[in-house]
Amino acid sequence: MTTAPHTKAGRRGRPGYDLESVLRVAVKLFNERGYDGTSMEDLARKLGITKSAIYHHVPSKQELLRLAVDRALDGLFGVAEEAEKLAGPAIERLEFLVRGSVAVLVDRLPFVTLLLRVRGNTKVERDALARRREFDRIVADLVAMAESEGDIRPDVDPAITARLLFGMVNSLIEWYRPKRGDTDIADTVARIAFEGMRPRS
Amino acid sequence: MTTAPHTKAGRRGRPGYDLESVLRVAVKLFNERGYDGTSMEDLARKLGITKSAIYHHVPSKQELLRLAVDRALDGLFGVAEEAEKLAGPAIERLEFLVRGSVAVLVDRLPFVTLLLRVRGNTKVERDALARRREFDRIVADLVAMAESEGDIRPDVDPAITARLLFGMVNSLIEWYRPKRGDTDIADTVARIAFEGMRPRS
Incomplete structure (x- = not known):
């Protein structure tokens, strides 16, 4: 049998x-x-x-790596595609993308952790890095569009704003461990990123 | 000779x-x-x-590692000590610490990169992780103090705010490469972190 x-x-x-x-x-x-x-x-x-x-x-071991990083990347691109389909201003699509990315990160933590540590020595790793760059480009384009619509501060280079935004999001792999009764971490990240740490009057 | x-x-x-x-x-x-x-x-x-x-x-190789991670840690603790000596509200000390940390990161990029990748398999690595935790505690205490003084939004757990803040700062090792004529990256990070990506009216 x-x-x-x-x-x-x-x-x-x-x-x-x-x-x-x-x-x-x-x-x-x-x-x-x-x-x-x-x-x-x-x-x-x-x-x-x-x-x-x-x-x-x-x-092969390479195939295990490919399956693993694709699990992370497919989640992130799935959110990006949903975000692109939304109507409304770019800032809303960007916020949707940030919240969705945090959710993918939390849901697929070990897979995203592996993805973010990939350095590019093999074909699988280089492919993963290429898809990461494509994702970063989607984020940077959304930030630039939101800035041109007046919804992102114009005094910072949109490419740098995008990097800092996802620097914050991606840092979750280093310290975030889901706990019962957690407040919504996606909401927390969005608030700090979009509104800042200082209270708004 | x-x-x-x-x-x-x-x-x-x-x-x-x-x-x-x-x-x-x-x-x-x-x-x-x-x-x-x-x-x-x-x-x-x-x-x-x-x-x-x-x-x-x-x-020994361990001693090279110790010298390297201490180069990063001594820089960060130097800034933390200066910040603690400042008079004025906690939010100002926190902003000083953020700007100073970015400066250390940029100035000692390969050393901080190594520090942030340390995982703790040897005594030197465990010591480095212990000093990192001590630094994180200093940041978290400052955020909590600034929140109690009304200068940090009260709707987010200060420990999480501190993590997100340094997630953003530490992400620089992944993407920041100093260029001639750069605007001040420490200033950019401080603006995005404290004021947020959205314009303040």
């Missing part, structure tokens, strides 16, 4: 893994030890299965 | 290195390949000198 690769059913009496759980453990290891510092051997040991059992699900 | 370790004078006809230039090259390699991924052998090859020539300046 064989087991479909994407179910959690056991294989030969051992606890089984589907691609999703292999991926989650791989991402955890990549984040702890670095992608280069993690071997398929390490992953097999951590999962308590053989390397060939992993290759049953996924052809 | 021996050469004092801290001069740039040549040794035996080869271009010489002082501790400072060994440190700068080491930090560059650590940032490119990771601290764990860089051996003293790699550093010797990059410098074009022998390992024993490096040990003439510094006893």
Whole structure:
């Protein structure tokens, strides 16, 4: 009897893994030890299965990385596409994008953490960096448009404003850990970013 | 004839290195390949000198790391001490701290980059993380004080405001590269952080 690769059913009496759980453990290891510092051997040991059992699900370590960073990027681009479809001023689309990005970050924290640490030594990493640049361009264009509509302060270069905005958003991977009863972190980020730390009179 | 370790004078006809230039090259390699991924052998090859020539300046790789992260931390704590000595409301001390931290970051970019990537596997790294936490506490205390003085919006947890503020500041290591004729980046960060992206009427 064989087991479909994407179910959690056991294989030969051992606890089984589907691609999703292999991926989650791989991402955890990549984040702890670095992608280069993690071997398929390490992953097999951590999962308590053989390397060939992993290759049953996924052809290579690179492919695990690709699946992981795409999980983060697809979430962010999904929000960007929704934002672009909205009617109304650019500032509202930008705020939608910021709130949605925070939600993706919180929901897919280990995947986004891995994405933001990618440095570009392999094809998969270079592709991920190219998609990140494309996302940054979408943000910068929205900031520039909102500035030309008079809704973003004109005394700062829109490219720098965009960088600082997502510097704030992306910092969540370093310190944010969801807790029960949290106030909405997306709302908090949006308030501080758009309105500033000082009270508005 | 021996050469004092801290001069740039040549040794035996080869271009010489002082501790400072060994440190700068080491930090560059650590940032490119990771601290764990860089051996003293790699550093010797990059410098074009022998390992024993490096040990003439510094006893170990750990000591290079310690010197590097302390360069960053000493800068940040120097600013924090100056900020604490100022008279006036907490919001002014906080703004001084933000502007000063940005200046340290820009001035010591490779050192701060290394500091912010430290993950804590060795004593030197754990010590650096402890000093970072102490610095974060200083920031959080100032934000809380400024909030109690009515100068920071009361609708956000001061600890989170402090995190977002330095998330924005620290993001500079990812994207900021000083250019001739730049407007003052410390001023830009302070404006966006304190006043927000939206224009104030």
